[in-house]
Amino acid sequence: MDLHQKITELKKQKNAVILAHYYQVPEIQEVADYVGDSLGLSQKAAETDAEMIVFAGVHFMAETAKVLNPDKKVLLPDLMAGCSLADSCPPDAFRKLVEAHPDHVVITYVNCSAEVKALSHIICTSSNAEKIVNSVPKDVPIIFAPDKNLGKYIQKKTGRKMLLWDGACIVHEAFSMDKLLKLYKEHPGSKIIAHPESESHILETATYIGSTAGMIDYVKKHPAEKFIVATEAGILHKMQQEVPQAVLIPAPAEEDNTCACSECAFMKMNTLQKLYDCLLHETPQIEVSEEIRKKAILPIERMLELSK
Numbered sequence: 673m674d675l676h677q678k679i680t681e682l683k684k685q686k687n688a689v690i691l692a693h694y695y696q697v698p699e700i701q702e703v704a705d706y707v708g709d710s711l712g713l714s715q716k717a718a719e720t721d722a723e724m725i726v727f728a729g730v731h732f733m734a735e736t737a738k739v740l741n742p743d744k745k746v747l748l749p750d751l752m753a754g755c756s757l758a759d760s761c762p763p764d765a766f767r768k769l770v771e772a773h774p775d776h777v778v779i780t781y782v783n784c785s786a787e788v789k790a791l792s793h794i795i796c797t798s799s800n801a802e803k804i805v806n807s808v809p810k811d812v813p814i815i816f817a818p819d820k821n822l823g824k825y826i827q828k829k830t831g832r833k834m835l836l837w838d839g840a841c842i843v844h845e846a847f848s849m850d851k852l853l854k855l856y857k858e859h860p861g862s863k864i865i866a867h868p869e870s871e872s873h874i875l876e877t878a879t880y881i882g883s884t885a886g887m888i889d890y891v892k893k894h895p896a897e898k899f900i901v902a903t904e905a906g907i908l909h910k911m912q913q914e915v916p917q918a919v920l921i922p923a924p925a926e927e928d929n930t931c932a933c934s935e936c937a938f939m940k941m942n943t944l945q946k947l948y949d950c951l952l953h954e955t956p957q958i959e960v961s962e963e964i965r966k967k968a969i970l971p972i973e974r975m976l977e978l979s980k
């Protein structure tokens with residue numbers, strides 16, 4: 673049996689569900705029960721009746737699944753699969769900001785630790801951030817953390833002035849404007865689509881801005897076009913599967929890497945072998961203290977409620 677078959681057998685035996693983000697390597701996406709964006713993955717984690725969740729994504733995603741499912745085993749193939757955005761918001765520093773602004777509603781992007789979630793009022797993802805911000809009465813000030821690029825974009829869309837945390841995603845900040853313009857000239861008429869974690873100058877060139885799921889939907893609606901895709905390159909796998917006739921070109925990164933694209937080193941730490949090993953040995957497991965969990969679940973549930 674190959675690894676794919678072995679994983680499929682094991683997950684049946686163990687009543688496990690495999691949830692994977694669009695940035696995972698294709699072979700992991702192929703074996704997953706559900707592939708989605710951060711919101712879709714949180715929704716699936718909230719509603720699953722499997723006994724075990726294997727999260728093929730990064731730490732904060734698996735941690736969110738554990739907060740929602742304290743009695744289930746939640747596994748992450750590589751515990752080192754972190755996130756630069758989550759790391760850019762240490763809980764102690766964030767607590768000081770929150771305590772210094774007691775009149776503010778704290779909206780936190782899901783890319784953060786459970787401890788930071790525990791200090792927040794509502795969680796958001798890139799697919800519901802605008803709606804979540806608009807749910808706060810206009811006269812109530814907002815702290816938005818940790819992604820300053822998504823924050824700036826939402827400020828522009830909603831007209832709300834928000835206190836922004838100075839965090840960013842290393843992958844989405846790595847796009848090269850010069851190379852993007854050169855690529856666009858080589859492909860006139862192509863559409864640039866971008867993830868809102870990208871910097872403002874990249875977003876200004878885009879005809880569509882949205883979450884990974886939103887970007888896939890946009891391509892589905894315009895199947896005969898050519899797209900320059902400004903997000904992590906793992907998305908191209910599902911996008912191409914969904915719309916085989918579309919021409920998809922990854923937006924170029926500043927650095928000259930082998931794929932001439934942007935890849936998240938954290939997302940790519942998970943491999944099919946590690947996925948198999950973690951399912952077989954039921955480790956590494958995600959743990960969240962009950963004290964943090966009880967606080968962190970409230971803003972996550974608020975987000976899930978507002979996203980129905």
Ligand code: 13P
Pocket residue numbers: 708709710711783797798799841867869882883884885
């Ligand atoms: P979404 O899939 O929610 O758009 O998030 C992208 C991302 O960077 C996840 O880490």
Ligand code: SF4
Pocket residue numbers: 730754755756757758783841842843844869904936937938939
């Ligand atoms: Fe974090 Fe960026 Fe990687 Fe997403 S792509 S997991 S935001 S570092």
